[in-house]
Amino acid sequence: MCPFPSGVDQDNLHRTMFSESAEYYDLIYRSKDYRGEVEKLRNLFAKYVPEARSILDVACGTAEHLRFLSDYQTVGLDIDSAFIQLAKNKLPHDDFHIADMSQFRQGVKFDVILCLFSAIGYLLDDESIRSALSSFKNHLEPGGAMFIEPWIEPEAWISGPAAMIAVEDGEREVCRVMSSKRDGERSFLDAYYLFVNGTDVRYATERHELRLLSRKQWSDFIRDAGLQAEYLTDGLTSRAFMSQHCEI
Numbered sequence: 001m002c003p004f005p006s007g008v009d010q011d012n013l014h015r016t017m018f019s020e021s022a023e024y025y026d027l028i029y030r031s032k033d034y035r036g037e038v039e040k041l042r043n044l045f046a047k048y049v050p051e052a053r054s055i056l057d058v059a060c061g062t063a064e065h066l067r068f069l070s071d072y073q074t075v076g077l078d079i080d081s082a083f084i085q086l087a088k089n090k091l092p093h094d095d096f097h098i099a100d101m102s103q104f105r106q107g108v109k110f111d112v113i114l115c116l117f118s119a120i121g122y123l124l125d126d127e128s129i130r131s132a133l134s135s136f137k138n139h140l141e142p143g144g145a146m147f148i149e150p151w152i153e154p155e156a157w158i159s160g161p162a163a164m165i166a167v168e169d170g171e172r173e174v175c176r177v178m179s180s181k182r183d184g185e186r187s188f189l190d191a192y193y194l195f196v197n198g199t200d201v202r203y204a205t206e207r208h209e210l211r212l213l214s215r216k217q218w219s220d221f222i223r224d225a226g227l228q229a230e231y232l233t234d235g236l237t238s239r240a241f242m243s244q245h246c247e248i
Contacts (some may be wrong), residue, residue, distance in 0.1 A: 038069060046211065102131045113144070193205070
């Protein structure tokens, strides 16, 4: 069992994304099959944008997807500076920038835009979603394609007990307990961590707030942005995977 401090005040959880856990992110998600997901992406590229040469990964995290896309010209964006530094350390010859997905300017267009692992779910209001999709569209080459992996749909939300994982790599150990709750369209994921590195032990918390939207709501947002929307039933994970490509 992981020993967590008693009497944790729910209202004092850090209302940030991965500010506490960024350096342990790859360890926590080491079982995620990034290589397999990239193979699925390549199949989608072959279907929708067979001539694609350039990729913009929005909310790229630590660049694990881009690590397997080295044969493309790639740029990665993330709002978290710690993720961007980790990505640069991992792929020092690639191009990474700190940027907010809801409003960014790169001055160049791309054949493919990715926004994966439900990162777009962190946009909590209509204006932010519309602004993000507008930014995506402005950076997409005519005939290009966007692949967006949204957060869970409202009807798919299941309330359950807190879940615990414990992982280690020989030098570091992480124990995470994640509890969740829902309030209307908002879902809240509260993470409680113990980080162990040698003799150093650190406790931290994070709160992740994501918006629950239906397939129809996402389709409406995408079409309102002047893009074609296609729902893909064979996405990267069990969650819905949306593909959009510019009208020519």
